[in-house]
Amino acid sequence: MYNGKAIKELLEKRGLQNQALLTALGLNPKQNSIQSLITGNPTAKRLEQIADFFNVTIDTFFIREGGIELSSTDSKNGLKSASAYVLQQEVKHRDDVIKFKDAMLREKDERIRLLEELLEVYRDKKSNAK
Secondary structure (H helix, E strand, C coil): CECCHHHHHHHHHCCCCHHHHHHHCCCCCCCCCHHHHHHCCCCHHHHHHHHHHHCCCHHHHECCCCCCCCCCEECCCCEEHHHHHHHHHHHHHHHHHHHHHHHHHHHHHHHHHHHHHHHHHHHHHHHHHC
């Protein structure tokens, strides 16, 4: 089921004006309103444009009936359902990226240590050859 309220929640969460989204969609803010996007039935293409604007997936704007109902609320911003899920996914992704970067740094440090050991062996062999 389409959840147009996610558009309003994302605008509020990111501190954006309605006009910014309307302009990005090529709509005249004086002739169009966010309300039509929230309560209307936007096309898949329009939803793709909105998702691109917020840098989220299209499924952000849908709630599956019969699926898992998300009821968590961010008390600071009053965000519910889809927005809370999106935030949880963003945090999980960020944590995964941090873990990957940490692993890469450990590998880099290990390679530097091995290269320093090789350099030391090379210098020892060179000084013994003289």
